[in-house]
Amino acid sequence: DVLRTTAWLQKREGVPPLIGANMEHGAGRIIRGATVFPDALALAAVNDEKLALKQAVSMAREARAHGISWSFSPVVDLQAHPHSPAVNTRGLGDCPERVIRLAENLIRGMQKNGLCATARHFPGDGFDDRDQHVCTTTNPLSMDAWHATSGRIFKAVIDAGVHTIMTGHIALPACDPGTNRKLGAPPATLSSRILLDLLRCELGFKGLILAGPVDMGGITSQGSHVEILSGAINAGCDMLLFSNPSRDLPLLQRAVQRHILSEERIDESVRRVLALKEHLQLHQPSPSPALTDDDRTRHAATARTISRRAVTVVRDRDSILPITLGRGRQILSIQVKGASNRSLATIDECLRSSGADLTRMIAGEADLWISEDDVNSFDCILVHLLFCPTRSTARVRPGGMYMRTLSRLLSCRHPRVVLISYGSPYHGHDFPHLPTLINAYSSDTQSQKAVFDVLQGKLVPTATSPVCLDAPATLSEAWARETACRQASEEPQIPSE
Structure with missing residues (x-):
């Protein structure tokens, strides 16, 4: 069913579409009969770069065999807060070095086999015990600390050649504290300081920036729908995930007519999208490479090995x-x-x-x-x-x-x-x-x-x-220390006689 749908889409459109899916667990949770890989934290427990590469190759071959050319993975957020509901088993652990080693191999394995990888969620989730599906969450690090942790990871995957980066609806107040006292620091999706100054200029990312789902509470709380759409594009996003074209395209057209968005800004993103399609050779129609029984057996063996060793x-x-x-x-x-x-x-x-x-x-x-x-x-x-x-x-x-x-x-x-x-x-x-x-x-x-x-x-x-x-x-101990300091500062000072 998936292959028939993707083949129909490719034939229907004059310009071949990018067809993406969340492949965090391989193709098996979205395509019947494909390989299901364990959650990413299992791979982190195994801590084997060769297995990460094998997993990525398997994911890419199964995705391309079904007409999928774009994976919304890997998650490269640090599991810094133990109760983060966004990262946890989806991430590759709490050590930047381990995350980098495994993520680099996942990205290379996918992209060398025709599947575009996406590093997410910039500027780094995992520091908040709240969920960006519900509200704008916060990465509370100073810029020095950010560059040593989340920033170090994103710089590494950029150097590894990742084609796309997905934004998180995550504030980074050290970079952009915002000007709206009511809303506070803006999510990265709406911040040109984070996406243009930090991601593009400072980290040197030249690829495509994909806005995280625009139906999530972490961004819908920031304004009207048209303000969010135009604000994300003006901030530096090239594509919007989970938008509704029949509703959103007319809104964007009016935003251009009212000079809220410029045609030059739209063209800039269009060029990036077309460049990615060209890199993936989507303009050269060819049948999706079929999987053999040996391929399926090999892919299943890789998933089984990761599960058992984890x-x-x-x-x-x-x-x-x-x-x-x-x-x-x-x-x-x-x-x-x-x-x-x-x-x-x-x-x-x-x-x-x-x-x-x-x-x-x-x-x-x-x-x-x-x-x-x-x-x-x-x-x-x-x-x-x-x-x-x-x-x-x-x-x-x-x-x-x-x-x-x-x-x-x-x-x-x-x-x-x-x-x-x-x-x-x-x-x-x-x-x-x-x-x-x-x-x-x-x-x-x-x-x-x-x-x-x-x-x-x-x-x-x-x-x-x-x-x-x-x-x-450790969280409890930090809270106790903070409470003790606060109480000490609030104790009344007895004047000396």
Whole structure:
């Protein structure tokens, strides 16, 4: 279906269109039968540049085989704030050097195989615990600190030749504090200081600037729709993601007629778009390269390798791993999900296939009653957590009525409880007394199978965490220091006699 649609679009248009898609997880989550790769944080846990390159090559070949020429990836934001709902498992960790090494290989692998890559989200997300789908978020760094972290990453991917950069609806007050006292510092999408002075002039980016989705709260809060469209283009954006042509083109035409936008500015962006199409050879029509069975097998093997090598045993204080599975074993499997659009069915299927007597519970918003006698009747309890970035939900940390179920469960002090996260790696902070914790970073089928093999001892994990797991505690310590300083400054001074 995707191939027929893209082929129809190519034939319909006189100038061949750029057809883009979010390929953060490969083609498999948008094209039926294509390869699903684990979330990017799993690749960061593996920390293998050759595997990053192989993943990118696989993504590019499958995308081009279906007529897709543009990927809205990789995400190169730093996971600086442990509760950032925008980055988390979508990013490549919290170390600039690791992000650079892996991102460079992802970009080269895609672009050498005909798929345009996009580094996102300039000037760098991951420092805020709010979601730019809802509001304008902030990168709070000084310019010196920015150049050493987010700026260093974007400079590296520019030097690696990335064709496009996507803006975030993220303010960088150190660069552009703004002039509107009510709205504060503007998002990068509407800031010429950030896009022209910083990105183009200082960092030397010559490629295409793509505005992040213009239907997100981080930009819609900044003015009327026509003000946002014309403001983004005047600020330096060449294309607008998720615009509505039938509605927006007349608005832009009127903006030109009223001299809000200039034709010269429009032409500048058009030239960049055409140059990118020429570079991708879209003007030379050719059938999409077909995939062979060997290609599919090789791509699936790469995804499986990343999933298996990523699984991290964060702690096993009582040495209960591996657990004994098989006929007669009573296993309680509890699923707690903040991402309702993702499934954890595979792990339970694997557990049943072992012959174990499996009891499955899904903890939702309703409080599930479970008694101490119920808990103690099981040989092992597996708690599966799935909290990862999901549009506009800001749920990367467990919270809700199901926490009552977990609290009651944990108070029973069962000796064999394993907490497994298929999303955020920071759950050890919320459950510090649980002795056994596994991070898989992704809920794809291969990651669930890898967790099963770790549980039964068929896979020996070697990965280490790609983020600092003490980060949530560090936040609390910083808050305490700030509070102490503020209180000290507010204490009344007793005049000396």
